[in-house]
Amino acid sequence: MTDASSSPVPPVTIHRSDYRPPEWQVPDIALDFALGLDTTRVGAALSVVRHADAPAPLTLRGDGLTPLAVRVDGESWNDWHMAGPDLIVDLGDRARAIVEVDTAIDPTANTQLMGLYASNGMLCTQCEAEGFRRITFHPDRPDVLSRYKVRMAGDKTAFPILLSNGNCVAKGAGDDGSHWALWEDPWPKPSYLFALVAGDLVVNRDSFTTMSGRKVELGIWVRAGDEGRTGHAMQALKDSMAWDERVYGREYDLDLFNIVAVSDFNMGAMENKGLNIFNTRYILADPDTATDLDYDGVQGVVAHEYFHNWSGNRVTCRDWFQLSLKEGFTVYRDQSFSADMGSAPVKRIEDVRLLRAAQFPEDAGPLAHPIRPDSYQEISNFYTATVYNKGAEIIRMMATLLGPQRFRAGTDLYFDRHDGEAATCEDFVRAMEEGGAIDLTQFRRWYEQAGTPRLKLTLSEDQGQWALDVVQTVPPTPGQPEKLPMMMPLRIAAFDRSGGASLPDTLVTLTGATQRIALGAFDGRPALSVNRGFSAPVIVDFDRAQGELAWLAAHDDDPFARYEALQQLMLDTLVAAAAGNEVDHRAVVDAVAQTLRGRGEDPAFVAEAVLLPSEAFIGDQMLTVDPDAIRRERLALQAAIGRALEEEWRAILAGKAPPATDLSPHAKGERRLRGVALAYLAATGIGDIPALVFGVFSDADGMTERQAALATLAHGDSDERAHALDIFYQRYRDNPLVLDKWFQVQAWSMRPDTVEAVRQLAEHPDFTLSNPNRVRSLYGAFTGNQAAFHQADGAGYRLIADLVIALDPRNPQTAARMIPPLGRWKRFDEARAAMMRAELERILAQPGLSRDTTEQASKSLLG
Known part of the structure; x- marks a missing residue:
């Protein structure tokens, strides 16, 4: 099998407006695998049915494949040809046929980790979005749904476990030390949901009884020795199944649900029907090796992939432009689940922080796109924060506008109406309209327009009556210079700080470019709590004095708004300081002290609220980002x-x-707050602090405290730093997931030598470009280290460009995802901007560059 980077086919832009229904459907497919790490032979028998009005040849997509044989209705067939990577079979005027194609692939050589590939002696698959065409020739589009029958045969010693989608209906042994298994999936599914795993695995078994009384067998398959770290994932799976029944009325539909953990994986996990394949990062957890955030990640990702059984599998997307139909909806579902399982206010804070860190910059940069894009060259580039996280916010806004009962009526209608179909975003919105009795005509603009709306708020008073004037703008983005106002829910409240009457929590629906909201009578300027719960994914421009923000931080009855007020107080101080203005830290210090007094009630909330805004988020508030000034002033306020x-x-x-x-939740909050305390004390430079932090590191009984202490020490240059890093490495050098943390904390370090440290770590014997987790732990963490990545001499830019050039031939997906930080060059001074553009040009000048990286780099260069 050849990599996509060696394909002679130039990048082609695919447009949503060009969608046409498939000319052929494939209601049934039988696959026969003769498994081997170096050579796997694949026999595919496709039952095809013509759907076109006029005769048209059958086009089967391929990527790096060569047909060994083609048969039609059991007879050898010569009326076929290759069109680039695709197989074109002329079936004449036949309305239906059985088309068989034999291929051979080399899983070990598949460094892209797309299609069928080898991972530490195991065979596994990743087919979303277009990986199935790297296994066998097929239409490979999500609106072609098939029932699958899969036979696998291989050496019993090398591959004692043989898994696929659906149910195992037969198995047996061969005469030559081989064995085989036959799997059937009764539910029609698109090719991207096909899965196969073969290897030496052990299983943690459990079961779940559905609301109708059916018993479902559950299995989590891992390498021997890892089974003891799967208990949390198993509990998360059972909790997810129960929650989906209770909240959405959705019951699991097979008698078997399997999960397999794989160490080499481009993504977090994959929702293949009945056989989810996971990155080990989101399955394996125990107190010694996983932080509280890791535990939360396992719970959330397990839930996400399980929820896809209905929002993605039973109802799938018609084409890849509709990706947010399944991903945005499912992210909203997993966010809601996690909020119910833990602290809802903290979960909301975490979700919004991620949105602001990843999606808002995406919306403001050269890669901005609507949640339903209009075009793409490589679909893997659109697995973005916009499609996932902004997509979830759009579902959340609909849920807010409708309320719980009407939203549930809308989702019931959606699932019932489109069960077994490939649907569109419009289908979902229409179900919300009909089920929830609401007109969402204007709301559809969220699917069409890129960019983060900005709300300019002004308070006004007339004879004691106060009003809020809202001016809504949506900034221009690539290809969309002019925007129309959005429909959105805005939750507000107004407080009389002297103790008089207040306006309670109120939901306002914004629709116009300008809108006035009456607040009522107040003796003086009310303290306004706005966008409570982050009811709309917008940027709010609203001038509030330090005293008003401090009062809201202490008294607002909405936890998220209370958090926002304190964060805004910090942000105003930091932006002013970074711009060269003199600032007084006392208001922030007093507000933090006031918040700490309530730590006993919800320490997790307090820990989030008193945490300083990130350097990147501070930069997002500046016309021109000054990384050095931001770091200097943030450290000064922290100290x-x-x-x-x-x-x-x-x-x-x-x-x-x-x-x-x-x-x-309370225990996790206590640990989180202790980690925040470590960081604040370390910033003071007080002499005994490194020893104190090292004591926490040494005494920790779990990874949460141990990693927090290590990360704190990693920023300094004490003897304790070197000692802790060495202890951590020696203890966990044989645990890949924990070793990722060792690389990560050093890439995050605020030391002035971080660029050189990352360069040296890339030469470490335990670093490899073959494992996406390891690449992300070092280079991905480094790009999030704003001052280091934007080092004035451009060394950070060269470091990432060198990585992309080296990684692209072996794993284009992971390489392409390292490019967006370079694409934000317009936000920086001209010297840095010029160096960032130069690195993008150097990447684009590489011969044989993949479609993934070409699209990301070329769009980023446009700015």
């Missing part, structure tokens, strides 16, 4: 808070930490 509240931070650490085995 000021650390020194002023030193006694409080030390008291937090003096208390006994909850045991690492306690995963209750």
